Amino acid sequence: MAKSKEKLVPVEGGVIPERDAGTPPVLEARHLGIDFGGLTAVDDFNFIIGRTEIGGLIGPNGAGKTTIFNLLTNVYQPTRGKILVGGVDTRGKKTYEVNRMGIARTFQNIRLFKALPVLDNVLIGMQGQMQYRLAGAVLRLPSYWKQEKAAREKALELLSIFGMESLAYTPAGSLPYGAQRRLEIVRALATGPKVLLLDEPAAGMNPSETAELMENIRKIRDTFQIAVVLIEHDMNLVMGICEGIAVLNYGQIIAKGTPEEIRNNPQVIEAYLGRKGGAAGC
Amino acid sequence: MNQTKGKTIPMPVRYLINTVLIALLVFGSTAYVNGGGVSGYVTKVLMVIGINIILAVSLNVATGYLGQLPLGHAGFMAVGAYTGGIFLKAVNAAEASGAQYLLMVAAALLLSGLVAAVFGIVIGIPALRLRGDYLAIITLGFGEIIRVVLTNIDEVLGFKLTYGASGLKRIPKITSYGNVLVCVVLTCLVIHLVMKSRHGRAILAIRENEIAAESCGVRTTYYKVMAFTLSAFFAGVAGCLYAGYLGSLQPTTFGFMKSIEILVMVVLGGMGSMLGSILSAITLTALPEVLRAFEDYRMVAYSLVLVLVMIFKPTGLMGQYDFSMSRILERVWGFFDRSKRKEG
Incomplete structure (x- = not known):
């Protein structure tokens, strides 16, 4: 818990947690924008994630949060701007390459x-x-056995993060909802990422499950030393674990900063609660 | 790791058991058939069944495992059949004997498969950008193009190759019960081994959810074309066996209805189940033969079977269930174990 009080320090292009300041940022978006026909879904999106940062992306429904995830994974090609992963431009790459x-x-x-x-x-x-x-697969060469065995062991180990190793042979579709969400995180982790993008990981979870998820996200970050970016509507989760938060409204960033700064930002409160609502923090 | 109840059979033993069983099946039944155990008519039906099994199992890769709906499987079969037929005529396989003959047959089968696979790649790359009904239409078009080209072209650069509408005749009849069975076993084995590997998992992932597969690092286009090509390869092999079985080829054989016939076998057996494809290929080939006595009604019965299965078991006979000898042995083993413990 103490770790979430990390200070943000400015680097070129944005702010990242102090401990990551020595290493180059793992993910960076510069002036990112996309138009669908005449509609500008995201515009001038700037964003930078430190090597082991937990970042949050919040905003009202339809603000463009998932669109940004789709841009970051090259499901959509951006109309403007660029994305750097570990300093490398992802323009023109396929989703699987990203x-x-x-x-x-x-x-x-x-x-x-x-x-x-x-x-x-x-x-x-x-994969x-x-x-x-x-x-190698058809002839069942030694490379097949060795890699399959190693992968299987690693997969079971990853599943054990969420205590799911006993479910290994159950069809994924028959898992309860919460377990399906956790399995998605495990599957994403299995690809060996530097950045984990979680799109509403706590949706549909009860408060105790959410608390557990919070612990797990932190644990994942600490054990794998990776960055996590999450979209979430559950403010307890976002304020509890995110070090830097960006608030999006109508496709544009309206505020960036630490949870405290965001909580007290009048523009954010306005976006969520409307004008004249001032006093209630979100 | 042992989530299944009771004992699991260790890997090498599983492979040994399966190899022994397959060898017994191949040698045993070939010896029986060649020794005159069944009539010539039954042998011929068995050969057609074998060819249909290869066709159904190979189409199952594209429909059941990859989850696409190609309607041009007969086209790949035609490519394989003509390649095999022309090759066998060219090398004069009928007059060869011994090892030379075997080599020619093997080369013909392999070549037919490879040429069909090349067509698979060429068709697959543009066609697999589309999905669903659009893919169905484009592959249907391809199948028809093959048929029409074969009907209208009888010579290439002055060489008389395909003989157009009059058909390719006097192809050496290389197909026997033995080599059909070996091809069936090899087809099922190769497809099984591919599906139980990272490549197979990637193909299944595309069927389950293409977007998720792509964002898990699966090269979706590559694997789609791979599955399609694998499917085409074995259709080509089946085509070659067909050419060697009939001894003459007519382009009209490989029309749209042939593709549908194969698709029906796959759907009836259960998309994504190899065992299902095999069983329904056997059933749907044997049924019209068994019903020959009721000449007038046999096609009615055939259609009725299809309608009834689709009403009462829309996922096909086997659903997505796949056969595992080891699983059955384990269960038998576990049963004995338990009964022994009860006694003791």
């Missing part, structure tokens, strides 16, 4: 491989780390 550069994500509306067992869901995430070719 994933292999270190960006993994979960989805707001769960997208698991429902008919496949939990373990296979995680193993598919490890990029296994090397054996088609011939």
Whole structure:
């Protein structure tokens, strides 16, 4: 808990937690924007994430948060601006290439491989780390056995973060809702990311599940030393674990800063509660 | 790791058991058939069943595992059949014998598969950008193009190759019960081994959720084309066996209805189940033969079976269930174990 009080220090392009200041930022968006026909969904989005930062992206419904995730993973190609992953421009890359550069994500509306067992869901995430070719698979060469065994062990280990190793052979679609959300996080982790993008990880969870999730997100960050960016409507979660928060409204950033700064920002309060609502913090 | 109840059979033993069982099936039944155990008519039906199994199992890769709906499977079969037929005629396989003959047959099968696979890649790359009904239409178009081209072109650069509408005749009849069975076993084995690997998982992931697969680092386009090509390869092999079985080829054989016939086998068996494809290929090939006595009604019965299965079991006979010898052995083993413990 003490760690969340990290100070933000300015670097070129934005602010990141003090402990990450020595290393280059892992993810950076510069003047990012996208138009759908005549509609500008996101405009002039600037954003920078330190190597082990937990960042938050909040804003009212329709503000463009998920669109930004889709831009960061190259599901959409940006109309303006650019995205740097570890300093490398992702322009023109395919989604799977961006994933292999270190960006993994979960989805707001769960997208698991429902008919496949939990373990296979995680193993598919490890696709990029296994090397054996088609011939290796058909002839069952030693490379197949070695890599499959290693991947299987690693997958079970990842599942154990959320205590799900006993569910390894259950079809993913038959898991309860909360477990499906957790499995999505495990699958994303399996791809070996540098940045984990979580799209509403606590949606539909009860307060105790949310508290557990908070602990787990922190644990993941500490053990894997990766950055996490999350979109969330649950303010307890966002204010509890995020070090830097960006607030989005109508596709534009209206405020950036630490949870305290955001909580007291009049523009944010206005975006959430409307004018003249002042006193109630969000 | 052992979540399944009872004992699991260790990997090498599983492979050994399966190898022994398959070898027994191949050698045993080939010896029986070749030894005159069944009539020539039954042998021929068995060969057609084998060819249909290869077609159904290979189409299942594209429909059941990849989750697309190609309607041009007969096109790949035609490519394989003509390639195999022309090759066998060219090398004069009928007059060869011994090891040379075997080599020619193997080369013909492989070549047919490869040429069909090349067509698979060429068609797959543009076609797989589309999905659903659009993919169905484009592959349907491809199948028709193959048929029409084969009907209208009888010579290439002065060489008489395909003989156009009059058909390719006097192809050496290389297909026997034995080599059909070996091809069936190899087809099922290769597809099974691919599906139980990272490549197979990637193909299944695309069926389950393409967007999620892509963001998990799966090269979706590559794997779509791979699955499509694998499917085309074995359709080509089946085509070659078909050419060697009939001894003559007519372009009209490989029309739209042939593609549908294969698709029906896959859907009836259950999309995504190899065992289902095999069983329904056997059923749907044997059924019209069994019903030959009721000449007038056999097509009615055939259609009725389809309608009834789709009403009462819309996911197909087997759903997505796949057969595992080891699983059955484990269960039998577990049963004995338990009963022994009860006694003791």
